Amino acid sequence: METEEVIIGLEIHVQLNRLQSKMFCGCSTAYHDSEPNTHTCPVCLGLPGSLPVLNRKAVEYGIKVGLALNCRIEEETLFYRKNYYYPDLPKGFQISQYDFPLATKGHIMILGDDGLERNIRINRAHMEEDPGRLVHAGTIDKAKYTMVDYNRCGMPLLEVVTEPDLHSPKEARAFLDKLKSILEYLEVFDGSLEGSMRVDANISLRGGDRTEVKNISGFKGVEKALSYEITRQRNIRRRNMTVVQETRHFDEIRNITVSIRSKVGAHDYRYFPECDLAPIRIAAWVPAIKDALPELPDAKRERFVRQYLMKDDHAKSLTSDIKVANFYEAVAACAEPRLAAVWIADVLKGELNYRNLGIDAFKVDDMAQIINLLSSAAITEDGAVEIIRAILDKKGGSPQEIVKARGLGRAEEDVVQKAVLEAVAENASAVADYRAGSERALNFIVGAVMKKTRGKADPGEVHRLVKAEVERI
């Protein structure tokens, strides 16, 4: 059976959590480790008579993101009220944007499933305030009551809306990875904080109605929710039924999506302008913000290839996370850049991932030393891997100390030469086999040499020496 084309659009709610204060009041944004309802004031609690005061820095951050997503920035932007009732919404409306959002019509590149770079169009990016958070006593079905924590209420959010340009859960994931990377480059976002990025996904099969899966947190969650939805919609189609256009919820525990029964007419938000906030002319802000934009992932990747002569794959791997990119450049400043690229992209990142660690778990100095030891041939590649592991597992001090303590220093040349002579003499049958045409026989002798030098010799070098010796005699 032919598989239908999958069409996915995303709405991503990004907390601009690198800001100091909330969107419309002076409350601190650092609420994550605090008691419930301790980061509140009359404004974010929506007390009668309170009025919002715009955090201009939040708008500046929004413009930054808009520009980085190649969007058009409106000359003048304004806020709207989105009216609906919910216990986590203390004013009975959310201050959001509607017409004239901050940024429209942008695009970013991702790696498509076909292995080619592809442009994903951004419909718009607009600002809004985060609602509070409901906390259930026990599980949602069994809780006798629900509590509300307004600490999150009024957190500055940026909602990024894509066009339906994504065609698989993997592409959706690639888009989110890229977006996160850009946001962290811009220093407006810290993805490590809980609930900092939440996704609504619209998904359909070509020719069918779409469903919306709401409020998925975590990139893995998005992939799983979308995969489940595709299977579900395909099965419906196979049974010659039609997909109902509806809103669904992703159940993280069961890894399925479930229908949220929506009330009739529940979606009329009665948007109208928020008159407590004047429209803001932002056109004049743009040039300065544009000038101050940092180098973004794609540009950095190109520069890495150009400047350090590394492979594009390595450049991509090193630039996806700004911290890794900065780490690399610091190492490359005092060690051989191409070697550093290979070792950081191919080895260090893998070892870090395996241990669930970030790049900050490794010191630039240590990495630079390791690269320098490698390029001066003072250690072998195996030795370098062992040093990296020892450091990450906190078994040993500096690379030099580890080399000394474990005897990882590469064997002296005459020691190697002596071992080669011995091994060739001791393995006459292998020498005979090699002469009879078996290349593999040589490996046996190389192995013997490595044994004698306790692995400190460079296998490539030993191979060369053994071959020369065997051919000489």
Place this chain on the structure above:
Amino acid sequence: MLAQLRNRLESGSAEEYLSILFEKAERSRLNGFTTLAKESALESAREFDRKPWGGLMAGVPIAIKECISTSGIETNCSSRILQGYVPPFDAHVIERLKAEGAIVMGKTNMDEFAMGSSTETSCFGPTHNPWDLDCVPGGSSGGSAAVVAGGEAPAALGSDTGGSVRCPASFCGIVGLKPTYGLVSRFGLIAYANSLEQIGPLTQSVEDTALLMEIIAGHDWRDSTSAEMDRWSYLADLDKGVSGLKIGIPKEYFGEGVNKDVERAVWEAISTLEGLGASWQEVSLPHTRYALAAYYVIAMSEASSNLARFDGLRYGLRVGEDKDWHTTFSEIRAQGFGPEVKRRILLGTYALSAGYYGRYYLKALKVRTLIKEDFLHAFKDVDIVAGPTMPIPAFRIGERINDPLSLYLADVFTVPINLAGVPAISVPCGFAGRLPIGLQLIGRHFDEATVLRAAHAFETATSFHDARPEVV
């Protein structure tokens, strides 16, 4: 007047004066006060008597409308849904008054959430007009106007969304000013229609209004619509007269629907101003007839959203325990809001709904622009515009409450001012029988000084404001 009272209190006893007011208020038949802050106010007065402090309102008590937040004193908009709500902060205007030495003596009755022009929709029952207890005091700041006119408070603050300061000032024979939108911070004012309303003084004289404006006007960063401009002395120019002042008389403000006594009194007032050296000419405000419709669409739309926060979850009325939130919210709102508030929330919700937004709300905004342009156009030729504040004198309690439309129609000359955002004052200019009539003087944006100067000149030349009702 306030300045003289201040001087008297400095050498006399603020406690004694305040006690007399409280006694009067307690046996009053006006139902003007909702809360008397006896304990805190008398405590302040005693402190003042021990060690008098300075300030433009040093030791002077003031009454505050129920919708203006007062820290530690219940603020409930005369609505059941907010009963028991004690704000943890003062409104900007209260901070300013306290900084100038004033003492908040209590809160005054109003139409529930300021929705009305008669103070009949309050959950505390209607306030009575001191000139005739069977009549309404006007609204929605009816309590503030009644206590000032009835001598229970030397001055009061009200709020004006579509005439809510000027209408009761007119009906009760006192002075009331609606400042330019943005001149007085709305921080702490519980919103009815936030794009239209301003806090304004209700006083026995123009000078007192000028004095209160000196205190409450000025920029406040907590209100983003608050204008950033230099502070202005309203008292300094007060005596400069009206010689050479050009007054515009809008033809749309006279004629059909205007009570004959009102029309006569207003024309006499214009003649008085002419006698003082002003000149007048007819002007046209052609979009006046659309003002009411536009006003009610905008005000109700905004109200439907502004009042959404009253769900009983965090403060205010609490009923319907142990039910799901949806049911609880609904029950609280069903029991907490009165019929007029419900009517306006429903109409406003309707006007903002998908499919109707363009037909009602956006159209109303267009009308609003046209009305503003009408005024800007008129102010090219004249310095102020004059007309009646209300087309009629105070009506009887209960007479119109079941006919909302006739009530809405009474706002015909006050709402255009809020739509345009310009300042306007109502000063007493005569009587229809024993009921006062108000003259409305409208000025350019932020030109309160001229409005106050003209009103003061008129007041000085006449004696209407000296008349006091004989209430017991």
